Amino acid sequence: AQSVTQLGSHVSVSEGALVLLRCNYSSSVPPYLFWYVQYPNQGLQLLLKYTSAATLVKGINGFEAEFKKSETSFHLTKPSAHMSDAAEYFCAVSLKTSYDKVIFGPGTSLSVIP
Amino acid sequence: ETGVTQSPTHLIKTRGQQVTLRCSSQSGHNTVSWYQQALGQGPQFIFQYYREEENGRGNFPPRFSGLQFPNYSSELNVNALELDDSALYLCASSYLAGTSGYNEQFFGPGTRLTVL
Numbered sequence: 001a002q003s004v005t006q007l008g009s010h011v012s013v014s015e016g017a018l019v020l021l022r023c024n025y026s027s028s029v030p031p032y033l034f035w036y037v038q039y040p041n042q043g044l045q046l047l048l049k050y051t052s053a054a055t056l057v058k059g060i061n062g063f064e065a066e067f068k069k070s071e072t073s074f075h076l077t078k079p080s081a082h083m084s085d086a087a088e089y090f091c092a093v094s095l096k097t098s099y100d101k102v103i104f105g106p107g108t109s110l111s112v113i114p
Numbered sequence: 115e116t117g118v119t120q121s122p123t124h125l126i127k128t129r130g131q132q133v134t135l136r137c138s139s140q141s142g143h144n145t146v147s148w149y150q151q152a153l154g155q156g157p158q159f160i161f162q163y164y165r166e167e168e169n170g171r172g173n174f175p176p177r178f179s180g181l182q183f184p185n186y187s188s189e190l191n192v193n194a195l196e197l198d199d200s201a202l203y204l205c206a207s208s209y210l211a212g213t214s215g216y217n218e219q220f221f222g223p224g225t226r227l228t229v230l
Contacts, residue, residue: 104156
């Protein structure tokens with residue numbers, strides 16, 4: 001069975017500091033991997049996706065993630081945190097079967113301290 | 115291009131009642147998926163509809179059912195509501211072109227359901 005774990009339910013960083021949100025997945029076959037962001041009282045917005053092309057994926061708002069097969073990881077980073085980055089972040093995995101099913105991790109709440 | 119919309123925004127029901135949530139897919143999309151997001155958790159896959167038929171389902175009981183209409187709008191119906199059904203319900207639309215490749219899902223803002 002496929003699953004996603006996110007280390008740290010809450011992460012706090014200072015404005016301007018590095019953001020690192022951790023994600024590990026389990027999958028029997030190479031998956032598609034995603035990071036979504038959710039702002040309060042809003043739906044999910046796709047930050048970036050890995051679909052078996054380049055292992056370093058660049059997304060919106062300065063975020064990027066690196067797919068490491070040997071570590072089954074897909075950590076999300078941003079060099080310099082901004083106040084507007086405060087939100088809930090979800091790592092997700094999808095396998096291409098007869099239908100698209102996205103499995104989400106439990107989420108990490110990011111706080112940015114001024 | 116119109117994005118994914120959902121209605122209503124908020125809904126309050128009592129235990130045992132039935133509820134219908136609605137979703138309008140993004141233009142050109144032929145697939146809709148529904149997710150349940152309990153407070154403080156990640157979304158959980160309920161089911162997916164493709165060309166008006168259910169083509170995938172998560173671990174949800176039969177009292178969760180759905181419909182997809184020819185215009186690709188969709189409904190999620192939940193019968194015999196339980197307190198644990200209180201959650202944010204998200205729909206996502208995509209264009210399914212075949213059985214290989216990746217089909218990005220675009221999410222709506224969700225419907226917040228409270229069961230008292």
